[in-house]
């Protein structure tokens with residue numbers, strides 16, 4: 001195997017919310033082109049890791065470092081992390097009544113363009129691309145002028161997260177339980193969206209509770225998260241094992 | 254109340270004498286004005302301990318009103334060529350007088366206090382019979398000219414009538430607007446108060462609809478500088494008629510709007526959608542009194558406040574459903590967004606219901622910008638300032654998007670954007 005280029009490297013990370021230390025001495029390296037799945041019991045700190053990567057203000061880094069594309073990620077404000085190609089698919093997407101999806105997305109794309117010293121996206125290009133991606137995600141045109149996630153069902157919100165991801169074309173996408181609450185067809189649609197984005201120059205962290213998703217999205221590595229850190233890593237066979245045996249055999253050791 | 258002061262105590266005796274002489278010059282108004290004048294002097298200035306008047310510097314406004322009235326100048330307005338850029342009808346109010354270019358259509362009249370005595374007098378008598386409030390009395394005591402719009406039966410007027418209160422400086426003015434819709438007619442009015450400085454505007458608006466008529470009334474108050482903008486608006490609605498009111502108020506030292514609505518005809522309706530956006534140390538106060546006096550009447554009040562810096566807002570809404578008003582629908586909502594820790598809001602929606610066959614709701618909420626929403630927007634690459642701007646706009650959009658008239662929607666939206674300065 002040739003030496004692969006590193007996209008993300010987390011070293012000895014401790015992170016807390018409020019007074020509670022949640023991420024404990026975490027180490028994780030992700031190369032360009034890789035998909036990593038993170039599984040683990042409720043409350044083990046998976047979403048907290050996602051928040052730490054995106055720069056959520058509640059999440060305080062007390063130790064360690066995160067390097068992303070050779071930048072010290074922890075020094076970047078939230079919006080710049082996004083503009084540098086980091087995307088967080090929320091476990092619980094937020095509703096913003098009154099702010100239309102398309103206005104929001106266009107502003108997001110233009111913010112990124114500006115960051116890269118590119119011109120604003122043209123209205124026709126934007127609409128064309130939005131329509132294509134919305135079609136792929138099975139999102140009706142009428143949703144695009146509605147408020148962001150306003151009155152969407154759980155599954156629709158998740159598909160909308162993937163639509164945003166497709167429009168923003170991130171280098172690293174962190175998808176927090178994007179498969180939760182999806183019916184079988186939505187699961188296929190969402191997987192298709194995720195797969196369409198993966199390539200040699202992009203990477204993904206997929207947080208999930210179900211092996212089902214991993215049948216569609218073949219992860220290169222599967223990690224088990226417990227008590228704020230990775231306690232075991234393996235290939236996708238590990239996911240199958242977890243599906244059968246649960247976590248106890250690992251956490252009781 | 255024991256501690257309430259009356260007007261007489263606020264104005265120096267010399268000034269009071271001076272104003273009574275002015276009144277006597279308008280001899281035709283004498284009889285009436287004297288009565289009103291004397292009544293006014295005994296009128297209590299409401300204490301701002303009262304919920305209805307909280308954060309409202311009404312005594313300062315009254316004080317300034319008399320002070321500025323003494324300084325009133327005799328400036329008149331000079332038109333630039335081609336002032337009207339559209340097909341609408343433009344009427345300008347400047348220094349106590351209404352102006353317009355060319356001929357006005359027959360349904361609009363401007364009445365001069367110095368000339369149109371009998372008509373004026375009868376109007377004032379009619380108005381004042383039903384009004385009993387401080388702002389109204391102040392208006393009568395030092396009247397400016399009057400604008401009267403009266404449709405005929407079956408007259409549907411498509412053109413927007415724009416009434417523009419031009420910027421004033423060091424003035425105390427009391428414009429009066431009377432709008433009457435005969436049966437089966439429709440009308441659209443846009444009233445704009447441009448930014449004034451060190452002035453007191455004491456507005457009196459009277460609206461009356463016969464049956465089967467529709468009035469769309471848009472009101473925009475720019476941010477006023479060291480000024481007071483008081484309005485007393487009385488609306489009477491007849492059978493199957495409807496008034497749609499939209500307003501955006503950016504605040505003044507005192508910006509006070511009293512709206513009294515009488516739903517007199519069966520199936521009459523009032524819809525009010527309003528934004529108030531005071532910043533700095535400015536104020537915006539809204540007092541509404543809605544009376545459902547007939548069957549099948551509808552009222553829908555949606556007020557949204559966006560308060561920045563150390564500004565203060567008031568919402569006081571009282572909806573009363575009388576005994577014989579079955580099948581009434583009444584909805585009242587006041588939501589407020591506080592953009593600073595120093596901004597204040599007092600909100601009180603009251604429903605008084607004396608009939609069982611009604612559908613009523615009321616709600617009031619106040620809060621700050623939601624941190625989770627800000628984070629979500631920022632996580633998509635948008636900077637904090639724009640994120641906040643989006644949230645404020647989305648909050649206001651719930652009002653603005655209800656404006657069906659495309660031109661007006663744009664006007665209101667532009668003014669909103671101008672009035673917001675998010676840090």
Ligand SMILES: Nc1ncnc2c1ncn2[C@@H]1O[C@H](COP(=O)(O)OP(=O)(O)OP(=O)(O)O)[C@@H](O)[C@H]1O
Pocket residue numbers: 017018020022040041042043044045046047048049058091
């Ligand atoms: N704002 C907060 N205040 C206090 N505790 C918090 C906060 N956010 C998260 N926690 C705690 O941190 C721990 C980790 O939560 P996190 O959401 O990261 O778990 P998770 O692995 O994503 O769980 P799930 O699988 O249920 O989504 C939990 O014990 C949770 O209660």
Ligand SMILES: [Mg+2]
Pocket residue numbers: 046047048091176177
């Ligand atoms: Mg989680």
